[in-house]
Amino acid sequence: MHINEILFWFLTALALFSAMMVVFSKNPVHSVLWLIMVFISITGHYIIMNAQFLAIVNMIVYAGAIMVLFLFVIMFMNLNAESEPQKSKWMKFAAVLSGGSLMLILIAALKDNVGFISSVHGEGSIGLIKNLGKVLFTEYVVPFEISSILFLSAMVGAVVLGKKEPSNTVS
Amino acid sequence: MQVMPINYYIFLSVALFTIGIVGVLTRRNAIIIFMCIELMLNAVNVLLVAFSKMHHVAAFALDSSTTAGTEAQLFVFFIMVVAAAEVTVGLAIIVMLYRNIHAVDINFLNRLKH
Amino acid sequence: MSKFVFLIPLLPFVGFLINGLGRNFLSRMLVNIIGCGVLIASFVISILVFREVSAPGFTASAIDYFNFIKAGGLDIKASFLVDQLSALFLLVITGIGSLIHVYSTAYMKEETAPHYARYFAYLNLFVFSMLLLVLGSNFVVMFIGWEGVGLCSYLLIGYWFGNASYNNAAKKAFVMNRIGDLGFLLAIFWMLSQFGSIAYADVFTKASTAPVAVLTGITILLFVGAMGKSAQIPLYTWLPDAMAGPTPVSALIHAATMVTAGIYMIARSNVMFSLAPISQHLIAIIGISTALLAATIALKQNDIKKVLAYSTVSQLGLMFLALGVGAYTAGVFHVMTHAFFKALLFLGAGSVIHAMHHEQDIKKMGGLGKKLPITHITFLIGCLAIAGIPPFAGFFSKDEILIAALGKSPILYALGIMTSVMTAFYMFRLYFLTFSGTFRGSEEQAHHVHESPLAMTFPLMVLALLSVVGGWVGIPALFVKDAHLLAAYLSPVLTSQTAEGHHLSHSTEWTLMGILLAFILLAILFSKKLFGKQFKGENTTEGVPGFLANKWYVDEIYDAIIVRPINGLAAFFSKIIENKIIDGLVNGVGKGVQFSARQMRLLQSGQVGSYILIMMVSIILFFIFQLFWKL
Known part of the structure; x- marks a missing residue:
């Protein structure tokens, strides 16, 4: 296994797990921190794809500036886990159902249409x-x-x- | 060089996007919802960069001096610019909202009806 | 001269425009000069045209001015046709029109300035339309004129629009004319589809190739048009009501010119009518029935203008009888003489009404002969002319019609004689009640009775002269051989079917004429005995006289069988259809929108989460459609 491939799978797993945690953690501060993890892993993807400029911008602007702003606002409002009321079970169920079906639909749509194998990693210095x-x-x-x-x-x-x-x- | 199918990036992007949507739908905290929107934006960015790279690699095989794919990366850059501006205004609105209704719960937003 | 023909209708139209637009600031004198001047100028041109037409070797041809309608194979030109028939009508219309315009300057003196000019504008417009009607070289131009005179008739009957009953009379005339016009219009369409053209020349040359059934249909529809315009059964009731208009209008429109438009139209299309015997029979029957019916009604009327109106209807019936038996020349001849003496009688009546301060009831008149000498004498001449006493104009034309009717059927002849005798009786009843005996009006009226000014008596005298000599252009072969100038003059236009009428031996004709004259003289003497000295009142309430005085209750019958059901239907439509169904539909749509909006509003909960969810579901559905339905 090539090092790029190992990195790809690792970063993908990290990104997905962190994204889950953004949605499911009770404490908004934790959500922000997990989101920063998502951004870091996405930055890693950019580096694999040799998009250095975007990697740096993503790191500085998103993971740095924007997330600090979020964190600042949350702390400023003094929000914690107990302060947020939960949505009803039905609403959550419907949300997950529709999200899942959207994913299914998208994958079903893209699976056939872009089914060719195309090199993503490789030569090139445009980034x-x-x-x-x-x-x-x-x-x-x-x-x-x-x-x-x-x-x-x-x-x-x-x-x-x-x-x-x-x-x-x-x- | 390693050959990496574009499908992997598509599926990663779709997965991130869907998680973002589920977050938007399940949470009531406006800030979390906002963060989920950022997540969706980033999913799109990843996809754009991947397509840009794919496009470039395909063109590179024919001509080593090509600059194909540059536009997509610049497009991502502009998305980030707009996102940053959006976050600024969005957070300002949320702060404003909090000052008025002392909550960031979107279920209270139906008071705007009255 | 024919290159100036277009001026004949154009001048009255210019007069109409000037008088109509300048009615607020033109002085009365100027209105008189313009109103009468244009007509007299038209009359002069008409005389010149007539001279040219009557010259030997004249051949009629259409004068095209511009394309009126040109679409595909359809080509309708605005063009005039000057031939013997239209030239004769031109003379009658512009001549009598001029006299009546002059008369009106005095008769309408009491009108205020803008209304005075309005009157003359309408009158000029009428003459323009009438001239268009007779000059057109195809049925469409004729129809334009036809509608134009109908409009002017409406405007002039309702001239005193302050009075509601006058307005109703105007509406009645308009609606009844409209019924007839529909027939005319259908006939035009039918001709267009049958012959591909509506120019007289084309239609008449192709007429003999068309099937008889089609010709019968076309001619009956044309006759329906004539029924409306010329006041025949069943569309005659508007004419007596039309007397609401000023008296000169009655003289010009409702006696001398417009009502004869139907006769002109049928005489003009005589080629087609000659080929459709069924239509001819119908015309003869309708004509004689109208003549009889109107004559009986006229026996018991007390309004001086109503008597004349019914007399007009009756005379028009006789003209249609002439057309129906194929004596087109006789019909046109009677149109001409009738125009003279009926205009004279109407204007005389106008003079009487003027003198009596708008009193029209002959029961309140009497003994006016001494106070109104000119009116008296001229009115008497008119009565003699209409009664058919030789050598006055009516004798010749009426005699010709009756002889022609005898050629077809003795029954028509007998009924015609009855009509003539009744005509003589009611005209002299009118004359005696008005001019002899003692005055029955109020003291004040008696004091004010005066002879009319020269502007009114001059036309009377001219028309009286014409009523005497007008018939001499058609002296029958019985008196002088080949002296029927009119028949010779009109022969290029009108086909003659009356040849068989001349099979009668001269002695028979003399006898018949003598008997007729004897009857008429008896009728006159009888009416002198009844009404000459002292009027003792009449039975006008019960029995046959009451029936006649109430005009056979025709108006009431029409009211019951046509007007009421239509009103009922209209009420039904307005109450049920309009209120319940249409309003219900409209309101229902409104209520439906309101209701659905109230339901839809529940979607607008203000819950951002539900909005997003709906958005999501919609996006998913879009994807599904896009993927699997391949729209």
């Missing part, structure tokens, strides 16, 4: 920072700049939403 950066700052410079405006507006929006409204507080 390197140098190559992607070149394309990003030449062909895709306009969307890139526009995304900075998006960030700016998101920031302004967050500040506006987070501002305490003087009169409209429901006790």
